[in-house]
Amino acid sequence: MKxxxxxxxxxxxxxxxxxxxxxxxxxxLPNEDVVYFGDTARVPYGNKSKATIIxxxxxxxxxxxxxxxxxxxxxxxxASSFSLPAIKKxxxxxxxxxxxxxxxxxxxxxxxxxxxxIGTTSTIQSCSYGRELARHGxxxxxxxxxxxxxxxxxxxxxxxxPITYEIAGRYLKDMRAVGIDTLILGCTHYPLLKGVIxxxxxxxxxxxxxxxxxxxxxxxxxxxxxxxxxxRQRRGKIKCFVSDDTAGFRRLAGVMLGSSIHVRxxxx
Amino acid sequence: MKxxxxxxxxxxxxxxxxxxxxxxxxxxLPNEDVVYFGDTARVPYGNKSKATIIxxxxxxxxxxxxxxxxxxxxxxxxASSFSLPAIKKxxxxxxxxxxxxxxxxxxxxxxxxxxxxIGTTSTIQSCSYGRELARHGxxxxxxxxxxxxxxxxxxxxxxxxPITYEIAGRYLKDMRAVGIDTLILGCTHYPLLKGVIxxxxxxxxxxxxxxxxxxxxxxxxxxxxxxxxxxRQRRGKIKCFVSDDTAGFRRLAGVMLGSSIHVRxxxx
Numbered sequence: 131m132k133x134x135x136x137x138x139x140x141x142x143x144x145x146x147x148x149x150x151x152x153x154x155x156x157x158x159l160p161n162e163d164v165v166y167f168g169d170t171a172r173v174p175y176g177n178k179s180k181a182t183i184i185x186x187x188x189x190x191x192x193x194x195x196x197x198x199x200x201x202x203x204x205x206x207x208x209a210s211s212f213s214l215p216a217i218k219k220x221x222x223x224x225x226x227x228x229x230x231x232x233x234x235x236x237x238x239x240x241x242x243x244x245x246x247x248i249g250t251t252s253t254i255q256s257c258s259y260g261r262e263l264a265r266h267g268x269x270x271x272x273x274x275x276x277x278x279x280x281x282x283x284x285x286x287x288x289x290x291x292p293i294t295y296e297i298a299g300r301y302l303k304d305m306r307a308v309g310i311d312t313l314i315l316g317c318t319h320y321p322l323l324k325g326v327i328x329x330x331x332x333x334x335x336x337x338x339x340x341x342x343x344x345x346x347x348x349x350x351x352x353x354x355x356x357x358x359x360x361x362r363q364r365r366g367k368i369k370c371f372v373s374d375d376t377a378g379f380r381r382l383a384g385v386m387l388g389s390s391i392h393v394r395x396x397x398x
Numbered sequence: 399m400k401x402x403x404x405x406x407x408x409x410x411x412x413x414x415x416x417x418x419x420x421x422x423x424x425x426x427l428p429n430e431d432v433v434y435f436g437d438t439a440r441v442p443y444g445n446k447s448k449a450t451i452i453x454x455x456x457x458x459x460x461x462x463x464x465x466x467x468x469x470x471x472x473x474x475x476x477a478s479s480f481s482l483p484a485i486k487k488x489x490x491x492x493x494x495x496x497x498x499x500x501x502x503x504x505x506x507x508x509x510x511x512x513x514x515x516i517g518t519t520s521t522i523q524s525c526s527y528g529r530e531l532a533r534h535g536x537x538x539x540x541x542x543x544x545x546x547x548x549x550x551x552x553x554x555x556x557x558x559x560p561i562t563y564e565i566a567g568r569y570l571k572d573m574r575a576v577g578i579d580t581l582i583l584g585c586t587h588y589p590l591l592k593g594v595i596x597x598x599x600x601x602x603x604x605x606x607x608x609x610x611x612x613x614x615x616x617x618x619x620x621x622x623x624x625x626x627x628x629x630r631q632r633r634g635k636i637k638c639f640v641s642d643d644t645a646g647f648r649r650l651a652g653v654m655l656g657s658s659i660h661v662r663x664x665x666x
Contacts, residue, residue: 171450172440177553179643182439282550285445296561375447 134360138163138369139348140199142190145173146382147281147318148205149370151228153387154341155203155348156366161359162352164368165197167396171373174281175208176250176317183252187213188220193371193398195221200357203348204228207249207316207340211258224351231343232314233262239336240312243270246305246331249316251276259316273308277301277320284319285382294323298330305331312336322386371396402628406431406637407616408467410458413441414650415549415586416473417638419496421655422609423471423616424634429627430620432636433465435664439641442549443476444518444585451520455481459488461639461666468625471616472496475517475584475608479526492619499611500582501530507604508580511538514573514599517584519544527584541576545569545588552587553650562591566598573599580604590654639664 141152145168152166167190169175175183187209194202201224202217204210210227218225236245247259254276263272279297288294305313313335315321321339328337352358359366370393372379383391409420413436420434435458437443443451455477462470469492470485472478478495486493504513515527522544531540547565556562573581581603583589589607596605620626627634638661640647651659 171446173445177441177646178439179646182642278554279547279550279556282547286546288547293561293564296564374450378445378447 133356135200135357136163136359136362137198137200138165139201139203140165140167140194140197141203141205142167142169142194142209143206143318144168144175144209145170146379146386149383149387149391150318150321151203151205151341151344152368154345156368158345159349159352160365161362162366163359164366165194165199166368166370167193167398168370168372168379170379174250175206176252176278176281178252180212180256183209183212184216187217189398191217191220193396199223201225201348201351203344205318205344207253207318208256211253211256224355224357226344226347226351228340228344229258229262231347232316232338232340233259233266235340235343236312236314236336236338237263237266237270239338240270242309242311244273244308244310245270245312245314246273246275246310247314247316248275248277248280248301248320250281251278253316259314273305273310275301275305280323281317281319284322285385287385289322290325294326295330298323298326302327302330310335312338314338315340319386370394373398401624403468403625404431404627404630405466405468406433407469407471408433408435408462408465409471409473410435410437410462410477411474411586412437412443412477414438414647414654417651417655417659418586418589419471419473419609419612420636422613424636426610426613427617427620428633429630430634431627432634433462433467434636434638435461435666436638436640436647438647442518443474444520444546444549446476446520448480448524451477451480452484455485456488457666459485461664463489467491469493469616469619471612473586473612475521475586476524479521479524492623492625494612494615494619496608496612497526497530499615500584500606500608501527501534503608503611504580504582504604504606505531505534505538507606508538510577510579512541512576512578513538513580513582514541514543514578515582515584516543516545516569516588518549519546521584527582541573541578543569543573548591549585549587552590553653555653557590558593562594563598566591566594570595570598578603580606582606583608587654638662641666
């Protein structure tokens with residue numbers, strides 16, 4: 131067991147959305163560094179096939195290994211839905227996605243056991259959330275709904291907009307009818323639509339943003355494997371790489387995080 | 399000069415949209431075969447950078463060369479906006495994009511000289527249509543507007559929908575105010591929104607769908623270079639390849655073309 135392991139944590143996403151997870155990690159684990167990779171040349175993943183997403187994920191894993199990461203966080207819901215077994219097979223360091231932590235948080239919050247999840251088309255079709263929830267026992271029921279227009283709406287600045295309310299109303303109509311009490315936001319972009327989603331689904335419904343839960347999961351894995359950075363003089367940093375040019379990423383990071391970020395282009 | 403050149407014409411797009419161009423070619427040139435490549439693993443191109451789109455285009459060119467194509471048609475407006483010089487430099491066969499033919503058609507239709515163009519963010523930011531129109535003289539004025547939500551709306555079946563009318567109303571508000579008489583649909587997906595766009599911009603505005611103009615351009619280039627297939631016993635066929643799995647492409651081809659298509663996955 132190593133102590134005071136200063137190597138960074140590797141985090142990746144199809145684009146900019148996973149930065150919310152990276153930020154959550156350095157906020158809750160201020161001694162840890164993060165190497166972030168956003169696959170902006172091939173974004174989005176949410177409408178692509180399992181085989182293609184696994185191929186992309188393994189290419190990114192090789193990139194993160196070159197940066198000597200001590201663990202891998204798959205911050206993209208779609209990649210988490212498809213690639214976790216392949217990534218775990220291809221490396222010996224701890225790996226976590228966002229599905230498990232999100233489901234655990236939802237199970238802790240629900241009273242009725244009726245849980246909803248919304249995500250990209252590929253995430254929902256993968257049934258990853260249903261499989262994960264089934265591990266917690268038979269008393270939970272999952273209601274799933276793809277919301278493929280939410281990502282382009284967010285990325286084009288339609289955040290608090292009547293059009294977004296109208297589209298959310300259509301997507302969430304059936305889910306409102308079945309009476310859930312907890313809704314997992316199964317895509318890193320969706321926390322930006324929290325206000326709209328809460329207004330439409332009902333303010334009594336708990337909204338689960340996995341980024342907090344993932345930071346807790348990361349802490350647990352670092353402790354378990356003795357990989358924590360220990361104390362250091364400075365706060366942890368996020369080193370950020372993307373596969374497309376950096377201008378678009380910086381613009382979107384501004385839209386999504388409301389702050390600027392230093393980022394470099396990298397070939398994978 | 400070769401006669402009766404039976405080699406296929408290479409056509410590529412970021413995804414399924416360029417099939418409208420491929421169909422137009424085999425309809426107007428029924429003796430010609432087409433090899434089509436849709437880069438569905440990395441779609442869309444409309445929010446990516448120039449450098450990345452050129453890199454993708456040259457990779458696809460290599461794929462088409464392996465299929466011994468006699469000319470290349472860049473059916474994607476964004477790739478046409480960025481990659482034509484690089485593609486022409488990398489091969490000795492005739493190459494055409496969709497910008498030039500679309501602009502020529504618009505110039506032939508306009509009476510006021512006030513022409514509009516709508517497209518993806520990258521296409522509009524490239525100013526490719528403005529540069530092309532400038533070659534036709536100073537009497538034309540171009541009004542350009544990015545419509546980044548149109549592609550996701552089409553791909554998610556929001557074709558003849560109040561939401562699409564509302565979004566089109568916002569995108570086209572300024573263009574309606576400046577009084578164009580001709581509007582170039584600068585993205586292969588937009589012809590599916592012809593009804594909505596015409597209702598919003600005004601039925602007196604000519605809508606230019608480049609796919610017809612491109613087929614004419616292809617015929618002109620084949621004639622000029624003596625590359626026509628000549629007469630043959632059967633009608634020309636479209637051989638279709640994609641970089642992601644084929645199921646999603648077949649579904650979208652159904653949405654966009656209203657018919658099924660045989661397609662194979664190919665690594666590039």
